[in-house]
Amino acid sequence: MTTQDTETIPLLDLKAELGPIRSDLLDRVAAVLDSGWFYLGKETQGLEADWASYCGARHAVGLGSGTEAVWLALLAAGIGPGDEVIVPSHTFIATVAPIHFAGATPVFVDIDPATYLMDVDKVAASVSPRTRAVIPVHLYGQPVEMGPLLELARRHDLCVIEDACQAHGAEYHGRRTGSLGQIGAFSFVFTKNLKAYGDAGAITTGDPAIDHKVRALRDHGRSGKYEHPSFGLNCRIDEVQAAVVRVKLAHLEAWTEARRRNAARLSEGLSGLEWLTLPVEAPGVRHVYHQYVVRTPHRDALADHLRREGVSSGIHYPIPCHMQGACAHLGYGPGSLPETERAAREVLSLPVYPELTEAQLGGIIRAVRGFRAKAEG
Numbered sequence: 569m570t571t572q573d574t575e576t577i578p579l580l581d582l583k584a585e586l587g588p589i590r591s592d593l594l595d596r597v598a599a600v601l602d603s604g605w606f607y608l609g610k611e612t613q614g615l616e617a618d619w620a621s622y623c624g625a626r627h628a629v630g631l632g633s634g635t636e637a638v639w640l641a642l643l644a645a646g647i648g649p650g651d652e653v654i655v656p657s658h659t660f661i662a663t664v665a666p667i668h669f670a671g672a673t674p675v676f677v678d679i680d681p682a683t684y685l686m687d688v689d690k691v692a693a694s695v696s697p698r699t700r701a702v703i704p705v706h707l708y709g710q711p712v713e714m715g716p717l718l719e720l721a722r723r724h725d726l727c728v729i730e731d732a733c734q735a736h737g738a739e740y741h742g743r744r745t746g747s748l749g750q751i752g753a754f755s756f757v758f759t760k761n762l763k764a765y766g767d768a769g770a771i772t773t774g775d776p777a778i779d780h781k782v783r784a785l786r787d788h789g790r791s792g793k794y795e796h797p798s799f800g801l802n803c804r805i806d807e808v809q810a811a812v813v814r815v816k817l818a819h820l821e822a823w824t825e826a827r828r829r830n831a832a833r834l835s836e837g838l839s840g841l842e843w844l845t846l847p848v849e850a851p852g853v854r855h856v857y858h859q860y861v862v863r864t865p866h867r868d869a870l871a872d873h874l875r876r877e878g879v880s881s882g883i884h885y886p887i888p889c890h891m892q893g894a895c896a897h898l899g900y901g902p903g904s905l906p907e908t909e910r911a912a913r914e915v916l917s918l919p920v921y922p923e924l925t926e927a928q929l930g931g932i933i934r935a936v937r938g939f940r941a942k943a944e945g
């Protein structure tokens with residue numbers, strides 16, 4: 569198989585998702601256009617009710633992005649200057665930037681090399697008298713080990729903000745992400761498991777006071793049209809995106825099951841390669857495979873080989889947050905977080921999106937198995 573004679577298998581196929589739902593989506597979007605009202609209307613209210621109920625959380629608040637969700641969660645929790653927030657470094661930078669913009673200090677912890685998730689034992693070692701919050705990131709679609717983390721947070725009176733931007737519908741012992749900590753942050757940007765056509769996000773919470781604060785923060789601190797008892801921003805979801813996300817929410821379970829089937833098929837087809845480590849699913853969790861991530865010391869050579877064979881892949885993420893220029897002032901350096909740094913050199917995401925065909929899955933497996941680790945890498 570070469571790129572000349574076959575279609576490249578993409579990392580994500582938005583057209584394939586659109587096909588079966590296109591006419592439903594166009595009808596609902598047309599209804600919003602006809603309504604003449606574009607924020608904080610019927611679709612936003614409907615999405616908030618639907619999303620809270622899907623997550624098993626009391627409240628949901630629609631926002632403009634996942635970045636805003638993490639940011640407003642921190643602000644609503646009262647995190648500010650002088651406070652420390654514990655986060656993994658092996659995540660997208662948008663987990664960390666909101667801590668900076670809240671005026672607080674990120675404190676990075678290393679990951680468990682088997683799951684790539686925040687190592688909860690290392691969180692315990694990072695708690696200081698200034699620690700006020702911890703942000704577990706349910707990276708790739710797998711929930712962090714929340715039992716011990718919540719217990720630790722209770723002991724130290726820490727606010728737990730779940731970054732669930734990659735983990736819509738993931739479960740930890742039967743409970744969905746967004747209902748486990750005090751606040752859950754979600755993204756509906758067009759590349760996540762639940763996709764708007766552009767940017768959108770939400771927070772979930774069981775705490776009515778947090779719900780109230782986030783609602784004020786996202787809409788100019790309003791109590792009336794021109795009454796502002798507190799400052800706020802404009803972090804609203806818009807009605808068109810809310811309508812899109814609601815239509816798609818009805819398909820999320822089927823898409824998630826397809827992702828899980830595809831992941832199982834890949835793991836079966838890729839087993840037994842001594843140079844390749846496959847993803848593991850921790851006991852008691854439902855992994856929703858936002859990404860299907862393998863690891864190998866020959867990562868860059870494997871990615872080149874796959875490209876030649878017509879299979880797209882991605883690296884999530886090649887530079888850990890603590891090694892980014894934006895974090896230089898925090899004083900971390902090479903060797904600070906060894907498992908994070910090793911993962912950044914070795915991880916590779918393969919296509920796992922719901923609409924992959926059996927032929928495409930077979931093509932991915934053949935292409936990976938055709939890699940000669942010793943000769944090529």
Ligand SMILES: *Cc1c(COP(=O)(O)O)cnc(C)c1O
Pocket residue numbers: 632633634635636659660662663705731733734754755756757767768769
């Ligand atoms: C996507 C993502 C975000 C940010 O979401 P946006 O909607 O793109 O702002 C935050 N954290 C993680 C882990 C993400 O994957």
